[in-house]
Amino acid sequence: MTSLAQHIEALLFTAGEAVLLSEMAQILNVQEAEIVLALQEISNALQGQGIALVTTATHAQLVTSQSVAEFLAQFLSQDDKELSRAAMETLSVIAYRGPISRYDIDTIRGVDSRRMIRQLLLRGLLRQIRTAGQTSLYDISEEFLMKLGMTNKKELPEFASLSISEHLNRLLEETK
Amino acid sequence: MTSLAQHIEALLFTAGEAVLLSEMAQILNVQEAEIVLALQEISNALQGQGIALVTTATHAQLVTSQSVAEFLAQFLSQDDKELSRAAMETLSVIAYRGPISRYDIDTIRGVDSRRMIRQLLLRGLLRQIRTAGQTSLYDISEEFLMKLGMTNKKELPEFASLSISEHLNRLLEETK
């Protein structure tokens, strides 16, 4: 695979969504025609793998391949109505400690929570609070609170003690 | 690529984070040894691409490849915390000798490493492997390898000689 194709593949992989061909051309400082050729190369290289490339006239995106669609559909349907333990934990941290930064969430969980946060955002359970020039903070969404039948977070069980857990405070303090 | 390898690759891509080998074995209803073989197949298939596979004794994760790391570095912020000398020293001992008990880590470093191990666990750079009824063992996480731009700990400098030092084995034995 050419170096250009490798760069494009990595860009698509880290973007995690459809990317404009024109944007890639700009980032990589090449003509769009070269991008199109490189995409063809990536598509060929991925032949027979579990990942594939989808392209339109304007966009490209890495996706799971057709050959595994059935398996994945079956696998993913299992946790449709259920959140994984990791997702539940992330959600609980945000519910009791929010608004909270991703850094603090990571510290409490001990692992990178980017993907979990993304998943929870997609499901409408979280809201992202952005302030110019500062790190985003996360809190549970109004919709989710309503779904829990609550009007205020303070109605969560053991809110008073869990939201100011000494244990967690110390942990965050230590890693600052 | 075998169908199993395709499924695993798709699973890893969808997960977007490290997945336990045992969990994959369970989902795909095969032995862990088969997973290990399939991972090798994926790793081979990805040779020369912009995506690669990181593996540890317990986990696997799809990541961007070494060949594009320098290119991607320009998009990364440098605000992250550095690693202290002592932290890297502890991680090195664990990387080369893991899975390793705290007692052996202390013996090699000549100092109580509890606080350090805890901090590294909290930062997700280590994993604690609990075996029923036995002392916990520690090993490095894929996060650690990724930060070093490596896909497997065998890529660590002088891995072969440091990981199986007869001399050190004897020293550790003597202090038991």
Add this chain to the structure above:
Amino acid sequence: MMIGMQSVLPEVHIEQYEGPYDLLVELAKKEQVKLADISLKELTDSFLAYIKEYEINSEIIGSFLIVASTLLLIKARQMLPSVQSEEDEEVLHLRQRLAEYEKFREVSEALRTRWKLHELLPAHYFAEGEFSEPQNDDSMPDITSLSLAAALHNLIDRIPPAPQPSAHLTRRGRSLQEIFALFRDRLELANKLVFQETVHGSSRQDQALSFLAILEMARKNSVRLEQEDAFSTLTVHKL
């Protein structure tokens, strides 16, 4: 010529050493040699001076004292010729461990220069925060507030506990200064004392420090030591 302890102590206070081996490697570095190539004898004074001078975190002081007690053997041989002179096992052991330790030290220095230099990234790394509103209400899973609380409890339980200082290492021992003062006071009263009797009943840590203290006093010519052979009574005379 007698070299004062302070003068062999270079700018060590700049950094808190992370352990006795770490300190020894750094001291050897200041002599511009590898630890494997220097005799521990040459580092003993600086090492002892360091632990005497600087407050070491109580969690790791024990490790320093264990090494100190081994180094004291070397020093004892210098000052008390009656102590047998061949390299004893304990010192040899320390040497071997240091040699192994130094390998990891070296490799970790190399890894530090690579840290986050060219890291590998996970999928969706740059995707954070690029989301629109949720598609529809169906996407919201069934969650109860109780399961939320349970999940947080679960997580808190799994946080590794803060290390408990282990009793044998961190029970606050006396500082070297305190032990100096103790010996001085006693010698003021008695003019001579028997080391073994004075330290009888105190911890191994305090005994090691006491021994260090009298060796140091002997060196500064404020006491004279007398011992028949390796394991006999050690008498300390005030000068």
